[in-house]
Amino acid sequence: MKIAVCVKIIKGDINPFDASALECALRLSDDVTVISMCPPSSKDALLALTRLGAKVILLSDAIYAGSDTLATSHILSSALSKIDYDLIICGRQTVDGDTAQVGPCLSAMLGIPVITNVMEMPVISDKVKCKTRMGEEEASLPCLITVERIAELRFPSIRSKVGEVSIWDNSVVGADKEKCGLSGSPTRVLKVFESEDKMRRCRFIEKEELIPLIKKLSEEKAEKEEIKEAEIKMPKIYAVGKEVLPVAKKLSDNVVEIGKKDAKEIAEYLKAENAEVVLWNADLWGRRTAPIVSAMLRTGLCADCTNLETDGEKLYMYRPAMSGDVYAKIECRTLPQMATVRCETKSADIVVSFGKGAKNSLDEVKILAESLGAEMAASRGLVDTGKAPYEHQVGLTGKKVSPKVYVALGISGAAHHTVGYEGAKYVIAVNNDKDARIFDYADFGVVCDIEEIVGLF
Ligand SMILES: Cc1cc2nc3c(=O)[nH]c(=O)nc-3n(C[C@H](O)[C@H](O)[C@H](O)COP(=O)(O)OP(=O)(O)OC[C@H]3O[C@@H](n4cnc5c(N)ncnc54)[C@H](O)[C@@H]3O)c2cc1C
Known part of the structure; x- marks a missing residue:
């Protein structure tokens, strides 16, 4: 079985969830290809992975700089469509971006099923069977799964040889330049600021x-936490899941509730409605389905927001980043503007x-x-x-x-x-x-x- 693993290198180290994804792949198959979009400076970290017997491809091109999750997924999906695979394994999320969006987005772009938050080694036959945080799930091959930190990446034997890292620039990857990098990214970080001190007085x-x-x-x-009513409101908001209704109603007097349906059905409905703003509950289902819909509608999505503001037209989304060390204010330049929002759980x-x-x-x-x-x-x-x-x-x-x-x-x-x-x-x-x-x-x-x-x- 051919397995592709998507890996991000963060400050010279493999993202911990991606390390788990790679270990799962190595236990399941001898034919593993690692794909990583990162700057050339990450080559040494990737070289180390060749010692585990994986083929490694580094996607590197100046036009990829500043890509958000949608642009990253476009680049990765373009590269993946150049290789053979039965299964793609991604980590649940990166520990710097924390969005958990690339896996589901990629699956939608490649037109294959996705299972997220896998908690145990998957069982493979003609289907993939997984125990996830949401229960038992299965999908037919080819498919994409995202794994939790369920396996420790093994150390290569001291006798194992270093292989080669193939470097693919965009002439090989063939991604649409308009959909890459900062200019191809629908979401934009407007500012980053230190998060409030989370210390408590003991x-x-x-x-x-x-x-x-x-x-x-x-x-x-x-005590019920009061959500502040917005002074200027948006004309209309679509809310997926009833949990997000209170937040939506503070931002608009015209809220349309959408039930938790299939991603394709939701995407078609939003398109027919010319929806301009869509809010999702940031539960496991929302964080899996919203990225699929964002890929289908080719629009930006901001993950796991803790606060939203509006000037009546634009939605300004606030979310923690870098493990909660900082907060980012983000806008989306395409329609619908979408966010998954932390709701009371x-x-x-x-x-x-x-x-x-x-x-x-x-x-x-x-x-x-x-x-x-x-x-x-x-x-x-x-x-x-x-x-x-x-x-x-x-x-x-x-x-x-x-x-x-x-x-x-x-x-x-x-x-x-x-x-x-x-x-x-x-x-x-x-x-x-x-x-x-x-x-x-x-x-x-x-x-x-x-x-x-x-x-x-
Ligand atoms: C990328 C990354 C991601 C991580 N993610 C997580 C995560 O999701 N969750 C997480 O928890 N950690 C995570 N860690 C690990 C984290 O940094 C700490 O190493 C870990 O939380 C330590 O666990 P601990 O406090 O149980 O153990 P230790 O650090 O060993 O602390 C044990 C504590 O118990 C006290 N103690 C010892 N014996 C007794 C006793 N008999 N009675 C009372 N007190 C005693 C000690 O004083 C000490 O404070 C992550 C690390 C990295 C690098």
Whole structure:
């Protein structure tokens, strides 16, 4: 079976999700081609991948600079149409752009089915069967799948030889120049600014106060977050999914709701309606379907927006970037202007998250957390030891949770982790190191050994 893997090199390293995609491909086949669109300076990182036995193609041309996800997908799809493949594997998303759009966009451009957020090694027969974050799914070959961080990229043997990286410029790739680079990109970043400080003011408490506090905070009545009404409104907005209706209604008095239908059906409807603005709920379904529709309509899409503004005509979309370190204000120059928007999601009232520091008392603390009705979660530190499943991982390369109370047990508080629980109302951290970073990102803290809290539940 021929497998193509799309890989992005970020600051000299392979994007972690793409590393997982490559490892999956290498386990499934001996015929793996890596395709990467990046500047020539990334060649060394790509050369290392040839030692794993993969053929590597670097797509590099000055006209590709500044490409957004739609332009990138166009370039990658042009290159992929020059090679034979049965299966294309992409990482779920890049950790710098965080859009998760290229996989679904590519599938639409190549006219093949897509399965996103694959959580286990796929099973291949005449079909591809996958366990995804949304359940069991299958598609016939050829198809494209995007994988979560489900496999660690192996180290090449010291005896393995370095191969060659083929460099393809646009005379080989044959992408439409009008659809490449900055000028071919419908979305444009207007400004980038530092994100507000996500630090919390930690109040240290005694360990005996821990359980009553968790119970008290989890029973607090949820206040409804008021979305600010726009002063100037847009004439009409199409909202896909009822979750996004409150946001749409603040921006327009004329909102048309669209149900969660097939991407092609939605694209045809929006085209017939000459829709100018379309908002989607940024849930897993929306983040898979909206990019497919954006490719079908050849329009820009801004992913995972946390705020929207308008001057009555243009939609200004705000979203976190670079793992939440900065915010970007983005506009779309084509119609319809589309955005997936973070909407209120249902989360358990209490999430208890275990880190490497909880590994020795894991079984005891788990049973006790269950008695609180809590959902279980984990840091990558613990997941990497094999003591928690990847489904539980919270953070940049895991999932995001927004419970009323997030309890972090034995977690150091790396930025990669804290970004995953920013939506939590209260955070309580337990750690035996009083200087642990997690306390700067918690509302309450207990300085003690995890073993000491076992008897408290
Ligand atoms: C590209 C990239 C993406 C990443 N994505 C994620 C992600 O999605 N999610 C994620 O979590 N991480 C992610 N990481 C890893 C992250 O940087 C940290 O390495 C990881 O979160 C550390 O896990 P930890 O806090 O459980 O372990 P450690 O850093 O080992 O911390 C353990 C903590 O437990 C405390 N402790 C030890 N023993 C005890 C005890 N007996 N009682 C109480 N406290 C104790 C220690 O003081 C320490 O603070 C990513 C890293 C990279 C490079």
